[in-house]
Amino acid sequence: MKFYAAQIQAIAEALQNIFREGAYADKEIARVLKADKRRGSQDRAFIAEHTYGIVRYYRLYTHLAGGEPQSKSDWWRLIGIHLLASGYTLPEWREFAGLDAETLGAQLAEAREQRVLRESIPDWMDAVGTEQLGEAWPATIAALNDQAPVVLRVNRLQADPDRVTRELAKDGIKVKPLAEDALIVTERKNLFRTHAFRNGLFEVQDYSSQQAAPALQVEPGQLVIDACAGAGGKSLHLAALMENKGRLLSMDIHGWKLDELKRRARRNGVTNLETRPITTTKIIKRLTGKADRVLLDVPCTGLGVLRRNPDAKWKLSPETIDRVVAEQDGILSSYSRMVRPEGKLVYATCSILPRENSERVDHFLNSEEGKDWVLEESKSFLPQRDGYDGFFVSRLLRTR
Incomplete structure (x- = not known):
């Protein structure tokens, strides 16, 4: 060598x-x-x-x-x-x-x-992990130092898993079925230079992350809001689940991320998506009670994706967690108002900490803003147990 x-x-x-x-x-x-x-x-x-x-x-x-x-x-x-x-x-x-x-x-x-x-890892991170995850922490942090697998999500608007498998094989890339629309790459090459990617047949998206959009239980024809869309991987998934029917509103405080989403949407053949930067609180207020579904993939520490972003270990601090938790509470409290009665909301993070996950949901449900909500489903993904990124997905129903 x-x-x-x-x-x-x-x-x-x-x-x-x-x-x-x-x-x-x-x-x-x-x-x-x-x-x-x-x-x-x-x-x-x-x-x-x-x-x-x-x-x-x-x-x-x-x-x-x-x-x-x-x-x-x-x-x-x-x-x-x-x-x-x-x-x-x-x-x-x-x-x-x-x-x-x-x-x-x-x-x-x-x-x-x-x-x-x-x-x-820093001493403070070891202390927080031990306090939050207990006996699961040693195996969790060890798994977060392993190389992350490469997982693809088939874009059902353009292809099916068999077609993506065949197209990638032409470029010497081997994949195998993982679950539903997920394929795992078994032989690594530059995926982004393939004809299959350029034609929007798939997106690179970890299997844990792929659970957020289906958890929202969207249907064609609904008004669906991805309120923390970023560059829009989950928005694209939602569009496919909606079969390009209805209205998908992707929002974020960073307009440049939404510009990237628009480019990705064109490549994916998405036609029901509209982007809207969140420039003032009025943007949220105007949508009060309008949405059938709202996805909140909120800002977090990213401790569930340290395999992909190992430098985060040296950029985070205990103060980061305090700041992020306050931001998560604010988003849940404010953005949940966009959901109509009998509508649903998914709260998701790429963190492994209960403090950012289940504890935030409990805090919301016990608040004045959460009094008309009930928890329908909640699941945490841990790398050593589930094999993929650390992630959290919960679905809430607005009762009235």
Whole structure:
């Protein structure tokens, strides 16, 4: 397994921007990969894989290195530690001097006795996870360090699972049925360059996330609101479930995300979707009592998707949770007013914390705003148990 200095330099550059400048890992890796058009697919894969690997285990590696990197040589040494721990043989470069597999193996074994080092998480996160999930926490955080599977959602407006399977096979991509409209990718390649993707036959969407739209129990012809739509993965799913019939209103406080949704909707063949930025509270008030269904995929800590966004471990704080919980309560209290009597609402998050999930639903139901609501269904998804992202979905019925 050979690698080259240019690859290591690219990883070091990405890591410095992630940890020193606060860049998001996915965007920074994409930037670095685009910076040199000469890089082939193997170079790109190596850089992305090992940048993510070091971000995921940053605390463990900095512990083994004796502290956080300060200089270029420090970053290269950190990368060397990761590569050695990953089974690579290091070349005799100056930056890797003093690193050997036997010594590192002993240091790793000792460090991994401590969960915060083994799973590479902040002390406060370990305390919160223990308090919130109890005995389930060790297995949960371990699973959140595994590589996430790639799951596709077939777009029923354009295709069925058999057609998507055949079309992807033409591009050398293998998938197998998971459930209903979900396919799991068994051989990874660039999905976004395929004809199937460009023609809107599928979207990349984790299986847990795919549970939110069906939970809303939409029907063709209804007025359905996705009130925290973002870039709209769940809006697109709702449109397919509505068979492009009725009115689907996708809303968000970030207009640029809705612009991306409109592009995705065109590719998916969605015709019943309208986007509306939430610029003032009047936008919500005008829709009071109008919607048959409302989806609230609310802002959260994202602790259920750490496998995909490992840098979140270093960007979150206890104060983040406090702020997010207050925002969740505000959204539930305000946006629920858009649902008509006998209408339904789904509250969903990509968090694993009961404090963001079931406790928020209970708080709402026990409030003045929730007095006319009842809980119909609630389910938490945990990666070690269900195999996919941590997620929470609950459905509430407005009785009057």
